Amino acid sequence: MAIVVNGVSCETDENGYLVNLEDWTEDVAKVLAEGEEIEMTEAHWDLVKFLRGYYDEYQIAPAVKVLTKAIAAEKDMDKKNASEFLYGLFPKGPGLQACKIAGLPKPTGCV
Template identity: 75%
Template sequence: MGIEVNGLAIETDDDGYLVNLEDWSKDVAGKLAEAEDIEMAEEHWSVVNFLRDYYDDYQIAPAVKVLTKAIAKERGLDKKAASEFLYGLFPSGPALQACKIAGLPKPTGCV
């Protein structure tokens, strides 16, 4: 499987996650988001950038709980509001969809 971005073939797994994390770029993210029916806005990029930074630091995608807590702190929201915010951006699941768009592996514990 795969996607084509700017004339380049980018390999993805059966679930649409990048096989090679080095293939990620903003253009690739846009194509992955398009496949998820998500139109990327500033808020989406903020979450994607947080995920990529977290992955760079810890070599693992954060659990939804960690992501929700970070977004709550960043935006001055309580956890419930932060969770609603994240699901508003990524309706099929913030961890699954956002990690896919961020070019990260499928988070552990997600089905």
């Protein structure tokens, strides 16, 4: 499977995740977000940038628990509110949807 962005074909796996992380651009992210029925806001982009930075540092996508803890600390909220915030942005699951849009592999432990 593949998506075409600005005339460039980007290969995706059977779940719609990019096969080659190097194919990711913000335009690719917008197309992936459309496929997930998500309209990207500044909060979405902030999370995508966080995920990409985390992946660059650790070579793995963070588990939702780690993501929730990081957002709670960054936004000065408790974990419950941070979780609600993340699911508000990515209703089908912040790990699955946000990582897909960020061009990262499907997180381990996500169904």
